[in-house]
Amino acid sequence: MTPFLTQMQPEEFTKQLxxxxxxxxxxxxSLARIRDEDFEVGFTPKEEISREDNVVLYRYLPLxxxxxxxxxxxxxxxxNRPYMVDLQExxxxxxxxxxxxxxxxxxxxxxxxxxxxxxxxxxxxxxxxESCVEAVRQRYGGEPINLLGICQxxxxxxxxxxxxxxxxxxxxxxxxxxxxxxxxxxxNVWAGCTxxxxxxxxxxxxxxxxxxxxxxxxxxxLMLKPFQLGIRxxxxxxxxxxxxxxxxxxxxxxxxxxxxxxxxxxxxxxFIKDFxxxxxxxxxxVKIGGRVIDLRKVNMPVLNIYAEEDxxxxxxxxxxxxxxxxxxxxxxxxxxxxxxxxxxxxxxxxDLPPTIADWLRERS
Amino acid sequence: MFWNDQAEAVTNAFTESQTKIWESWCALFRTVPSPMxxxxxxxxxxxxxxxxxxxxxxxxxxxxxxxxxxxxxxxxDTAMRFLxxxxxxxxxxxxxxxSGEDWQTMFANYSTKLRxxxxxxxDGMARTAGDMAELWRLxxxxxxxxSQPWTESWRRASWHFGQAAxxxxxxxxxxxxxxxxAYERTFGRLMESPSLxxxxxxxxxxxxxxxxxxxxxxASFEYQVVMSETWCRSFERFIGRMASLVEAGKPVQDxxxxxxxWLDVVDENFLAVFRSDEYIRMQGHLMNTAxxxxxxxxxxxxxxxxxxxVPSRSELDEAYRRIYELRKEVKELKSAFRQIQxxxx
Numbered sequence: 001m002t003p004f005l006t007q008m009q010p011e012e013f014t015k016q017l018x019x020x021x022x023x024x025x026x027x028x029x030s031l032a033r034i035r036d037e038d039f040e041v042g043f044t045p046k047e048e049i050s051r052e053d054n055v056v057l058y059r060y061l062p063l064x065x066x067x068x069x070x071x072x073x074x075x076x077x078x079x080n081r082p083y084m085v086d087l088q089e090x091x092x093x094x095x096x097x098x099x100x101x102x103x104x105x106x107x108x109x110x111x112x113x114x115x116x117x118x119x120x121x122x123x124x125x126x127x128x129x130e131s132c133v134e135a136v137r138q139r140y141g142g143e144p145i146n147l148l149g150i151c152q153x154x155x156x157x158x159x160x161x162x163x164x165x166x167x168x169x170x171x172x173x174x175x176x177x178x179x180x181x182x183x184x185x186x187x188n189v190w191a192g193c194t195x196x197x198x199x200x201x202x203x204x205x206x207x208x209x210x211x212x213x214x215x216x217x218x219x220x221x222l223m224l225k226p227f228q229l230g231i232r233x234x235x236x237x238x239x240x241x242x243x244x245x246x247x248x249x250x251x252x253x254x255x256x257x258x259x260x261x262x263x264x265x266x267x268x269x270x271f272i273k274d275f276x277x278x279x280x281x282x283x284x285x286v287k288i289g290g291r292v293i294d295l296r297k298v299n300m301p302v303l304n305i306y307a308e309e310d311x312x313x314x315x316x317x318x319x320x321x322x323x324x325x326x327x328x329x330x331x332x333x334x335x336x337x338x339x340x341x342x343x344x345x346x347x348x349x350x351d352l353p354p355t356i357a358d359w360l361r362e363r364s
Numbered sequence: 365m366f367w368n369d370q371a372e373a374v375t376n377a378f379t380e381s382q383t384k385i386w387e388s389w390c391a392l393f394r395t396v397p398s399p400m401x402x403x404x405x406x407x408x409x410x411x412x413x414x415x416x417x418x419x420x421x422x423x424x425x426x427x428x429x430x431x432x433x434x435x436x437x438x439x440x441d442t443a444m445r446f447l448x449x450x451x452x453x454x455x456x457x458x459x460x461x462x463s464g465e466d467w468q469t470m471f472a473n474y475s476t477k478l479r480x481x482x483x484x485x486x487d488g489m490a491r492t493a494g495d496m497a498e499l500w501r502l503x504x505x506x507x508x509x510x511s512q513p514w515t516e517s518w519r520r521a522s523w524h525f526g527q528a529a530x531x532x533x534x535x536x537x538x539x540x541x542x543x544x545x546a547y548e549r550t551f552g553r554l555m556e557s558p559s560l561x562x563x564x565x566x567x568x569x570x571x572x573x574x575x576x577x578x579x580x581x582x583a584s585f586e587y588q589v590v591m592s593e594t595w596c597r598s599f600e601r602f603i604g605r606m607a608s609l610v611e612a613g614k615p616v617q618d619x620x621x622x623x624x625x626w627l628d629v630v631d632e633n634f635l636a637v638f639r640s641d642e643y644i645r646m647q648g649h650l651m652n653t654a655x656x657x658x659x660x661x662x663x664x665x666x667x668x669x670x671x672x673x674v675p676s677r678s679e680l681d682e683a684y685r686r687i688y689e690l691r692k693e694v695k696e697l698k699s700a701f702r703q704i705q706x707x708x709x
Contacts, residue, residue, distance in 0.1 A: 016619040118688040199648035208655040227631040
């Protein structure tokens with residue numbers, strides 16, 4: 001039997017250790033030289049269209065010489081900040097859609113404070129989202145508009161579209177959870193899709209916290225892959241310390257990952273109980289503002305985009321949508337990346353914007 | 365934005381289990397006479413220096429940069445601890461392997477020692493038990509007549525201590541359950557009865573707070589036992605994976621490969637545990653007890669605030685609720701007004 005562990009010689013092992021530590025020091029040194037302005041995020045010029053409480057509706061300024069006047073309203077999740085769609089110049093969904101002539105709008109849900117803890121899903125969907133849709137529609141003579149919902153924002157968009165099918169011309173859902181009882185998703189399991197209340201007593205949590213702290217949410221996400229996300233990722237950073245561009249990309253991503261707003265207590269309570277634990281979304285039992293969400297009423301064209309290696313929203317959870325929506329015009333597209341890769345993968349950013357733009361043009 | 369101590373304690377439960385395993389491992393392997401001892405000592409010094417220098421280095425940087433530098437340092441520290449362990453083990457075992465001894469048996473012995481050390485380390489059982497013993501002592505002095513069940517629990521405890529020393533993590537859970545059983549038969553029952561006197565409300569809240577704190581401590585301890593056991597299993601599987609690679613003629617060639625193989629194995633192992641119903645229940649119990657404690661703690665604080673004529677969180681929340689309802693009503697009225705206006709126009 002070969003001696004324990006490896007066939008490396010101790011001298012070689014020690015030499016590599018020294019080199020490893022030298023690279024770490026170089027990495028910290030490189031980081032220390034970077035200043036705030038070096039890694040800005042959300043750089044594409046935009047204007048404020050409307051503001052209601054913490055929620056702001058933005059319109060991105062056109063980049064194409066001849067814009068096609070096809071409006072897209074992007075509704076992001078309440079978790080993390082929406083500038084992920086415009087993280088950096090060469091990997092910006094927004095910028096690429098603008099270049100293809102789209103008229104892009106974005107909802108920024110803001111950072112809720114303790115005073116917002118009583119906001120419900122009704123306030124988000126029938127209140128803020130409705131106001132934003134109306135604001136964009138007014139700019140287009142009251143015509144229905146295109147809605148692009150991302151992650152939880154996709155679930156909100158589906159809910160809104162089922163309640164207001166005449167206001168949405170085309171619906172695009174991206175990495176959107178639909179079936180919350182898909183067990184491949186650790187998030188689903190931890191949120192109580194199998195054991196419900198004994199696993200996560202959300203009533204008690206909201207009563208204790210008020211709003212759910214963003215740091216708590218983040219810790220939960222990191223625990224889904226604790227060693228990959230907590231250690232390996234930073235060890236791999238050592239490999240790119242000489243490449244300033246890659247280092248800056250890494251920092252932008254870190255900024256986004258740890259920029260987590262608190263989750264509004266009442267909305268969180270309902271989302272966990274009805275969606276994750278009760279899986280009522282696909283059962284047609286979720287009530288928003290007293291009205292039942294019936295996915296069969298989603299009768300406009302739907303483009304459903306999912307990530308094949310998504311560990312937060314498993315593909316099966318998104319793909320389930322086909323079975324529940326009422327539309328006859330249903331298209332599905334996937335990309336061989338994870339949840340975050342949908343926004344930052346170079347290949348996806350090359351292929352995804354034209355996929356959306358072409359699909360919309362065919363239906364405009 | 366700050367979050368409360370209870371939530372922090374929940375997240376710390378996981379990270380503490382990591383710290384504990386490293387401390388135990390390092391202590392264990394340092395008992396092995398090895399020519400690598402000077403290197404181990406050097407690593408400690410290096411870690412300390414880097415840690416101190418890190419803050420000065422990034423003092424002028426934005427918070428994100430500081431955070432990334434800190435995480436890089438933590439990752440490096442974890443990697444170094446692991447490599448230190450591997451190197452020490454390697455050095456200690458190689459001569460025995462070369463002299464014809466069976467390394468698997470030897471590693472099994474290491475693993476057993478690790479379990480013993482981890483599960484009975486001062487940072488594990490002893491510290492928790494120490495806190496509890498002090499609490500029990502204070503309470504038993506006050507409540508002498510209720511002490512009988514505790515005598516019984518201590519008598520039975522000796523057997524579980526022995527079992528735990530064999531590395532059986534479940535024994536520790538059984539052991540702590542003795543305390544809880546006894547507690548529930550004494551103070552727990554007492555809490556169900558109506559309190560008397562003019563400070564009845566506050567006393568009751570204090571007792572309930574204490575009760576929920578104990579529940580939380582118990583849940584934290586049980587969680588850490590499971591995590592520690594998972595660490596031990598991860599290390600065993602990692603060694604097994606290494607052996608398989610050697611047998612297949614594909615031994616690990618460099619430090620990077622070694623590190624990433626280790627991280628892959630540990631992640632796989634933890635994720636398998638995270639998916640188990642047992643873990644989900646335990647994590648849920650930890651969270652639920654933490655939240656209950658948080659609620660009771662707030663009740664106690666608010667009772668004092670009330671006495672001191674200071675507004676409480678609950679009162680503020682209630683005010684926020686009324687503002688929210690009024691705001692919503694104003695929005696509805698505005699919307700209705702706009703509709704009427706447009707019809708008139």
